[in-house]
Amino acid sequence: AQHDQTLFEERHLRYISPLGKGNFGSVELCRYDPLGDNTGELVAVKKLQPNKQSTLEDFQKEVNTLSVLHCDYIVKYRGVCYSMGRLSMSLVMEYLPHGSLIGYLENNRHNVNTRRMLLFASQICKGMEYLQTLRYIHRDLAARNILVASESLVKIADFGLTKIIPFDKEYYRVTQPGESPIFWYAPESINDSKFSHKSDVWSFGIVLHELFSYCDMVSNPKRVRIIVFLFTNDLFMSLLPSPPHCPSKVYNLMKQCWAYDFDERPCFSSLGNQIETIMQEERK
């Protein structure tokens, strides 16, 4: 069947439109149409844009990472497409028409209620728990990197910064700090370039805040800059205030994720359980 095809021939990959720019490359909507009759499947194709940071080696790592991830809450790998005689390659992934969580929350405020946000949060937790079983750290968990598959399913995407934690350590120290927006970074990641499952948990707390504030906080960069200024100047980070109408139990989850000491932050399985409990109560 075409679905387990991992090699896509460039001549059948029809460009349709741009989707966006990621960490190291741009993603385009294409149709893989070997029959040439527009019956082929739509796919999201990530092309490497070599610049000072990103190299083919980084991109190859991203491809290798995604190709081994099999989880309902992670965007599906479809295969690769070589062009220019294997000199350049593209990553072919499933195309999810609802796009990223940021756009979805902005355009669907009315029908995204607390229960749906909790459902999305629990799915992101499950995806992160799965990643952790393989010792992967995402390092760029943010609403912009979450895809909406349907009104009841979200998936984690963009594994451009993902690293494997060495077997003998509980964290990964990055040599060259990238250009990722530090607003989602844990203190130890900003101060010591240290990344771990617990720094992903800190970012998850920010994603929870994005979810429950319909990504409003992100869209007013003034507030974001003030908070980043406070934070990067080693002043005590005034924790983000609770979003309007956010249940106090959910805000408490966020605050747990933002414990300054990473040992005090909950793990993803604990977060998942706490979210499930809150969901039960929301149902009553």
Ligand SMILES: C[C@H](Nc1nc(-c2c[nH]c3ncc(Cl)cc23)ncc1F)C(=O)NCC(F)(F)F
């Ligand atoms: C750089 C690319 N940017 C964008 N992608 C898409 C998109 C729609 N539908 C999609 N289906 C599969 C994929 Cl891989 C992307 C999209 N929409 C808007 C974008 F700005 C990206 O990967 N962003 C991370 C994430 F996928 F989580 F949104």
